[in-house]
Structures are given as structure tokens and as C-alpha cells.
Amino acid sequence: MSPHAETIADWLLAGLELKSTIFHVGQYCGAWQASTAGRHRASFHLALHGECWLHLPANAERAAQSVRLAAGDAVFLLHDMPHCLSPDPRPPARGQESGRLGSMSPLSSPDDPRQPADGSVGIACGFFEFNSGLDDMLLSLLPDYIVARRDNPSLDGARAIFDLIRAEALRDVQTPSPLIARLTDLLFVYVLRAAAGRDEIAPCFWSLMRRAQFAPLVAAIIEAPAERWTTDTMANFVHMSRARFCKQFVEISGQPPAHFVTLVRMKMAAAMLRGGSSLPDAAERVGYQSESAFAQAFKRVTGVQPGAYRRRAVQPAAQSATLQNTASVSPPSFTALH
Template sequence: MLAGLELKSTLFHVGEYCGVYQASTGGHQRASFHVVLDGGCYLHVGADGGREASTTELSAGDAVFLLSDVPHALTPSATPPADLSVRLGKMTPLPPAPHEPIRSASRSSVALACGFFEFRTDLDMLVLGLLPNPIIARHASGRLDGMTQVFALIQAEARRPGDTPSPLLARLTDLLFYYALREAVHAEDVAPGMWRLMRRDAFGRLAAAIIESPGERWTTDSMADFVHMSRARFCKQFAEVGGQPPAHFVTLVRMKTAAALLRAGVSLPEAAEQVGYQSESAFAQAFKRVIGIQPGAWRRQAASAGAQPAATAVATYPVH
């Protein structure tokens, strides 16, 4: 299911900021990315839809994937700016250079490759609702084999001479995202137990079906029938593999899907119906239990931020 995500990246700009700056891809109503090619900076993400504001230090080789139009800014200071929508500083072209060592400790300047990406299908958007947002892939680690090589190619392509960025940069960024996504799955930062369920053929097909059609009447009996098991055997094996009862997993998927629908502007009654709830009060109780905020408040916060579907956590992954 995750391997089937159809991603397309487009490059926005490549260049360097020096001195005082405040950069962002926010406000375009699109998912976006930042790859730190050289130097370092701080990523400030605003509070949004139940998620607390955060500040994360970034160094050369780190990559940030914002799965929605999240209010954010990149600055040289660890102090969050008062207004994330402000833009300061001018990006200058990178020198066509060379093989200087990475200045990962420097915060006086930063070289960035920034752009947008999109997913092709509605199922992709439902899967994204189960992921942390943003995803931050770390260069300084041994957990993501191969990503160092991808970053080296990105760095080389970014410094190729010419008036327009290399088209290979967007494709290499696609690869970078899949590395980070794979680690998010392995680290269980997707819906709890998802990776273990997806590795079991029968349970993987069931999980994919629930995510694709959360509004279906997913009872314990219907799920047991789906995987051709007795009710008792199904409940026992699902809990052993997924770490939770099947009904809890269904509720989690439904509420994550509802959160994405509400953030996209769907009304509360319609969102409740699309994820299988006839009672708005029962839906509101389940939503608050899973997401941590009332659905109406979630929708209002999303509307004020102008955001698209997203999850509520920040995940960082070291890279080798």
C-alpha cells in the first residue's frame, strides 16, 4: 500500500540565504519540501489543528517533507518568528562549485533546494493522514542506508551550471521522500502496528481495505470473514500482530481520515457519515479520544491556517 503511493515533485528554487532571512514554501496550498544542501538553519512549525508549535535545528544533508500547507519558516535563529507568513532575505544562486566540505555547523548561511510535491490518488491522501507531519530525515546517522548517496547526487545536481535547476533534482527528491517514508513505517510513526500488519498478507489486505473504505461497516465478524478466520482466531492474531484490538485500529483509521476530511473543508456531519458514523455525538467523542481535540475546533483551526490534510506529529529520522 505504501509502496503504491504515486508522488510527483516539482522544484521551486535552489539557492543560498545569508545573514538575516525567513524562508518558507507556505501559503501555496500544497505539500512541500526543503533539502539543506549546505550550512544550517532552524525549522519553525506553527501550532495547527491540535499540533503544538515546534522548532527543529537542521544541518546539511537534512530534508524536511511537509505533507500539507503547514505554517512554517526557515530562519538562522532558534527563536521562533512572531509571524511565520513574513518573508525576509534574498536567495542568491549557488556557485557552480565544487567539492568544498559541508559546513554543517554554520548558521550564518544556508543553501537550500525547495519545492512542492503531490500525490495522485484519493487513497494516497488517506494513507498520508496516518503519517507524521512534517517528516524530517536526518543525514547524521546510520539508520537510512543509501540516503547519503542520494543526497550527494542532489548536492552535485544543485550546483550544476545553468540558468534553470536540473530536472533530476525533483526525481532525486522523490527518492529522498521514499527513504524517509520507509523509516517512518519501520519506526511505527504511522498508525500503531501498521507496519507489522502490512507485512502479513491477510492483515495487510484488510488494513488497506479499511483505509480505502473507512465508512464500511467493519465489524469483528466482517473482518474475520475478510481474512477467512474464525472470530476468536482473528481477534487473537490481530492483537498479537498489530498490538491492539481490531476495533481500535478501525477507529484510529476512521478518525485520521475524518481529520483529513475536516481539514479539507468537509462539514462535520458529512465527515462523520463518510467514516461510518450516524451519530455526530458518538463521532465527536471518538474523534476527541483519538485526535485530542473536538472535531469542530479542529476544523476551525485548519480553516484559519488554510491547511490541507495532515497528521499531528513531527517525526525525525537519522540518515546514513
């Protein structure tokens, strides 16, 4: 990963509050089709053993796709979107992309000599969500799905995490371990860091990092959000005309440059408010001289006023500190009676 991409990935991951939940862990044999679509949540699938295919129907931004998943591969679907997994490389009939067929059985025990069953596919599926209160903003910066390959050199560390996930899944094949969800959180962090290297991702924030002329600009905006980042300033930074800059920026990232700058600023402002910064201080540090203009921009992006966001974020921290202080008080001593 380039130094600029590293800066950008670390910035996005900072303050990312991800929570995964396991839906089911098991294996399929024969003809089957599985999907987590239709539950209005982002989801993931981990191939524990065997191989299968991820089928994604066409939408306005991409053609229909069928992606092979082998043991150790993972897919993160960052939106609730039509899809399915199946053992067939051919996609299902139109309108059946999110259908379900067959039943999942428990994973074969590691002590079972038949393990894994011939032709079986072991899968761990679940859901995840961002808890930072900036879900829509964060998701707008990411591709709609990410496939992580076990043999990707950028995911060396992730392979150890996957091995731990599989070990946890096999510890008790009847009851999924709660540690699988926590390990999946960590796996997603590794996957997100490697997403910048994907060639096939649709236009999004990460696409900018693959362009030599845009990655330094994005890093500069993140490092100095209070600067006056007008369209002309950004075009001059990358040595382009205003028209060419705007056209290429939208084609690559899927959003206009001014909107991107606002997203960067509001993410940073949210982090400062969670840390207890005052509204005027947060506004000034992300480039707003007017507190009212800052409040309008913050609500437009997050859906809540900055004051309400700060109170909601600071109160739990204050309550936690109070509990810790209470716990640290020494209990009263008593004189032993003889």
C-alpha cells in the first residue's frame, strides 16, 4: 500500500465502531442456495472449507457478476443487496437471486474422519453494522461489496485471523462461538486496508487512491481539513482545469469533490465532538468560521445537530468514568471483634 493510501486507510479506520453478529455457521451439500439479503443490514460470508459462488445481479452501476469463493475467502456486502451463494457457477434465474434452497447442517467435527464431507461447503454468515452514528456517511465512502482472497499478499495478517475463526467454528459445531463475530470485526479491518488494491471496485472513495494524481490530494485534505478546499484549489493541486478535474473526480469516486470535502470534515468533527470538544472548536478545526453553517452541514450529513450528537456521545463516557471512580473507592474497613 502506498504511503498516501496508508494515511487514508488509517484515517477512515480511526473511530470506526464495527459490530458483527453471527447468523449461522454450518455446511451445505448437494443443491443449495443461501442469502442474507432482505434483512436491511450489511452482511458477510466466510468460506470455511470447499468452494462456492457468489452471484450478484446487475444494477445501475455494474453488470451481473458471479465470483468464485474458495476456502479462506470472505465477502463483505456493505449494503443490503440482492445476492446468493451456491455451488453452481451459473447464476440463478432472474428474480431468484436472493432465494434460499436446501438446509444447512452442522460443520463436520474435526474428529470426524469424514470431515469435511465430499463436495460440502462450510460457511459462516452474519451481519455487521457501524455504531459511530455516521453509518450512511461511512458507507458512502466505501464500495458496495469487498471480496477478500486468502492468497492476497496484502492480507497476510488476515489469514491468521481466518484460521482462528475456523478453529472457533469447529470447537463446538452445534453452538457458534461468540468469538467468531469479534474476530470477523478484526478481519474486516484488514480487508478494508487491502481494498485500495482492488482493480475491479466500482466508483467510490477507494478508487481515488489508485490514481497517482488524486491520492496526494485526498491525503492533503485529510491532514489539513481546515484549509480552503474550493474546487479551484483542488483542481490546481492536481494541475488540472476545473472542468476536467470535476469530471474525473466524479467518474472515479462517484461523488462531486465538494461533497467529499464535507464528508471528510464531518467525520473529523464527529470524532472531536465524541472526544468532548466544544462546537466552536470543532467547527473552526474543520474549516468553518460560522457555527451555524457548521451545524447545518453536520446535520445534513449525519441527520442530527452537532450539540445533540456531542451530548449523546459524551454522556456514556461520563457515566463510565463515574462508575470507574466509584469502583476505585476503597471499601470501608471494619475492626475485627474478638
